[in-house]
Amino acid sequence: MAVQLLKGNVAFAEAxxxxxxxxxxxxxxxxQSEALEHLSGRMLQEGRVFLQAESEVAxxxxxxxxxxxxxxxxxxxxxxxxxxxxxGLSYIAGSEIPVVVVDMMRxxxxxxxxxxxxxxxxxxxxxxxxxxxxxxxxxxxxxxxxIDSMGLAFALAEKYRTLVIVAGDGSLGQMMESAxxxxxxxxxxxxxxxxxxxxxxxxxxxxxxxxxxxxxxxQVNLRLQAKxxxxxxxxxxxxxxxxxxxxxxxxxxxxxxxxxxxxxRQARQNGLPVGLLRPxxxxxxxxxxxxxxxxxxxGVLVVEMSxxxxxxxxxxxxxxxxxVRFHGRTGGMIPMVEDVLSxxxxxxxxxxxxx
Amino acid sequence: MSQSIIAPEEMxxxxxxxxxxxxAYTHYCPGCVHGIVHRLVAEVIDELGIRERAIGVAPVGxxxxxxxxxxxxxxxxxxxxxxxMATGIKRVNPDNVVFTYQGDGDLAAIGTAEIIHAANRGExxxxxxxxxxxxxxxxxxxxxxxxxxxxxxxxxxxxNCQLAGYPIRMSEILAQTAGAVYVTREAALDLAGxxxxxxxxxxxxxxxxxxxxxxxxxxLSTCPTNWGMDPxxxxxxxxxxxxxxxxxxxxxxxxxxxxxxx
Ligand SMILES: Cc1ncc(C[n+]2csc(CCOP(=O)(O)OP(=O)(O)O)c2C)c(N)n1
Ligand code: SF4
Numbered sequence: 001m002a003v004q005l006l007k008g009n010v011a012f013a014e015a016x017x018x019x020x021x022x023x024x025x026x027x028x029x030x031x032q033s034e035a036l037e038h039l040s041g042r043m044l045q046e047g048r049v050f051l052q053a054e055s056e057v058a059x060x061x062x063x064x065x066x067x068x069x070x071x072x073x074x075x076x077x078x079x080x081x082x083x084x085x086x087x088g089l090s091y092i093a094g095s096e097i098p099v100v101v102v103d104m105m106r107x108x109x110x111x112x113x114x115x116x117x118x119x120x121x122x123x124x125x126x127x128x129x130x131x132x133x134x135x136x137x138x139x140x141x142x143x144x145x146x147i148d149s150m151g152l153a154f155a156l157a158e159k160y161r162t163l164v165i166v167a168g169d170g171s172l173g174q175m176m177e178s179a180x181x182x183x184x185x186x187x188x189x190x191x192x193x194x195x196x197x198x199x200x201x202x203x204x205x206x207x208x209x210x211x212x213x214x215x216x217x218x219q220v221n222l223r224l225q226a227k228x229x230x231x232x233x234x235x236x237x238x239x240x241x242x243x244x245x246x247x248x249x250x251x252x253x254x255x256x257x258x259x260x261x262x263x264x265r266q267a268r269q270n271g272l273p274v275g276l277l278r279p280x281x282x283x284x285x286x287x288x289x290x291x292x293x294x295x296x297x298x299g300v301l302v303v304e305m306s307x308x309x310x311x312x313x314x315x316x317x318x319x320x321x322x323x324v325r326f327h328g329r330t331g332g333m334i335p336m337v338e339d340v341l342s343x344x345x346x347x348x349x350x351x352x353x354x355x
Numbered sequence: 356m357s358q359s360i361i362a363p364e365e366m367x368x369x370x371x372x373x374x375x376x377x378x379a380y381t382h383y384c385p386g387c388v389h390g391i392v393h394r395l396v397a398e399v400i401d402e403l404g405i406r407e408r409a410i411g412v413a414p415v416g417x418x419x420x421x422x423x424x425x426x427x428x429x430x431x432x433x434x435x436x437x438x439x440m441a442t443g444i445k446r447v448n449p450d451n452v453v454f455t456y457q458g459d460g461d462l463a464a465i466g467t468a469e470i471i472h473a474a475n476r477g478e479x480x481x482x483x484x485x486x487x488x489x490x491x492x493x494x495x496x497x498x499x500x501x502x503x504x505x506x507x508x509x510x511x512x513x514x515n516c517q518l519a520g521y522p523i524r525m526s527e528i529l530a531q532t533a534g535a536v537y538v539t540r541e542a543a544l545d546l547a548g549x550x551x552x553x554x555x556x557x558x559x560x561x562x563x564x565x566x567x568x569x570x571x572x573x574x575l576s577t578c579p580t581n582w583g584m585d586p587x588x589x590x591x592x593x594x595x596x597x598x599x600x601x602x603x604x605x606x607x608x609x610x611x612x613x614x615x616x617x
Binding site for chain 2: 022023025049051053054055057058059061062063064065066067068069071073087088091095196197198199200201204205206207208209210
């Protein structure tokens with residue numbers, strides 16, 4: 001496949017088709033509607049299922065129903081829609097069904113605006129619905145990574161029978177960048193044994209998240225927790241740059257992570273010993289690696305397009321070993337390289353870190 | 356006169372336990388209509404020979420455990436979302452026969468949007484809608500279908516429609532949607548009504564199997580426990596009061612559905 005100029009939203013939608021998406025249900029919301037629009041044509045062209053639902057509540061429950069049939073299915077949305085989906089996400093988690101959701105975050109709370117944001121971090125990693133569960137949350141930082149995330153998302157969802165969220169933001173969805181799409185992949189031929197397909201020649205399959213006996217539900221929860229522990233052990237992903245001799249550490253994901261790559265370059269040009277840790281999974285969070293780095297560096301600067309959400313996970317990992325500072329913009333504002341750089345320089349001089 | 360003795364295998368079968376009904380004891384209260392309608396659904400599934408093709412969508416309500424009683428594949432929906440889930444299932448499994456079984460809180464309150472849009476899209480699904488004018492599972496609160504003046508645990512002085520809104524006639528509303536091909540209201544309150552209800556349920560399944568569109572059967576029912584009546588009194592009360600406000604009628608039937616083999 002050739003490298004092409006692709007818009008984030010179209011890129012992830014087309015990537016999903018090529019990674020074998022069999023059904024899509026969604027409701028329009030900026031800044032991800034181009035994905036739904038793209039799929040409205042492409043899925044039908046491929047003889048697959050596309051349906052525009054009456055709401056995100058309906059969309060996620062359509063996704064849930066289709067996923068119970070053992071097909072590869074997804075939806076995409078942005079904050080207000082994600083809020084509406086949380087009921088369904090909890091049922092999906094409770095019944096251990098593979099589902100992929102893309103959240104192109106926008107400014108909030110409330111109707112907020114349609115500019116990019118990273119303020120759904122808590123919502124995606126910790127409060128995606130009632131009860132004890134975490135989705136896997138992937139955090140791509142470029143259109144290419146967004147494309148690759150779709151393949152990974154389906155693979156992880158099916159491997160662990162779990163919910164996978166691809167966390168983008170308005171700028172990632174809207175930006176055009178050169179990237180390469182995967183070749184068209186064959187659709188899975190068989191349905192998994194647990195799927196509802198009609199009880200032909202077997203006992204009926206029942207997919208439920210209800211266990212009325214406390215002892216039973218506790219067992220289900222223990223199994224879920226064991227699975228999450230496996231995921232924590234095997235699926236942490238991150239990118240590290242110039243951490244070898246770093247005395248200061250930037251931590252940022254997605255669009256903020258990209259901005260910090262520029263900050264890093266300039267800081268290094270100025271001779272500051274800085275490194276960058278960019279989580280590619282927000283859950284599971286690269287806690288272990290961050291703790292190790294906290295033994296090495298003298299200070300950490302977290303950069304987010306929120307009032308400080310991932311910050312809490314960073315602080316939890318660092319456990320007070322070194323100072324953790326925060327630079328965040330909200331409301332759809334994007335951190336500026338100069339601002340992060342001066343924040344970093346202030347941290348350096350406070351800690352006596354010199355070029 | 357000598358009477359010949361008929362061998363068992365030559366006897367005409369007058370009664371059998373439906374194959375699509377499990378042997379589990381139900382958790383329903385004595386005299387609850389849910390059990391009757393479960394049996395009708397099971398008989399219809401047997402008669403149409405679709406047990407191995409059917410996928411049920413269970414509601415949140417007293418019938419939440421329907422998958423323990425009807426012997427087909429099942430999923431358990433969130434409260435009111437069964438039609439959306441059924442849509443997802445039917446769209447990816449068009450050869451399966453997909454049905455929802457929902458109460459009046461599930462279908463007429465929290466899930467109003469989902470049922471109306473599923474009907475309007477003409478989803479090839481079948482909906483069995485139990486109208487017992489109350490929230491059974493949560494202990495007898497007002498449902499959207501509760502009649503004016505009816506005492507419930509959340510209308511202790513009787514439903515005052517000025518305050519609490521009016522009982523909603525869902526079948527009449529669903530019949531307005533272009534995608535619905537068969538919308539009817541029956542009453543499982545006596546033998547004749549139960550037989551008629553069964554015929555309607557069968558027709559609603561057949562409509563789906565012939566790919567015609569959305570079909571629903573509302574069934575006037577009782578909740579003796581939360582109405583504070585014995586089962587017999589509840590049946591009589593329902594016939595006099597529920598059926599007066601909710602007329603038994605077929606609100607929509609297309610020619611194609613009419614032409615289906617009965
Ligand atoms: C989102 C949500 N809200 C509320 C409930 C609580 N709840 C469970 S069943 C029910 C009403 C059931 O009434 P109905 O649908 O009429 O069924 P019935 O029990 O009468 O058969 C309610 C409010 C719930 N489970 N989920
Ligand atoms: S509470 Fe009412 S609807 Fe529920 S099982 Fe008892 S009688 Fe039936």
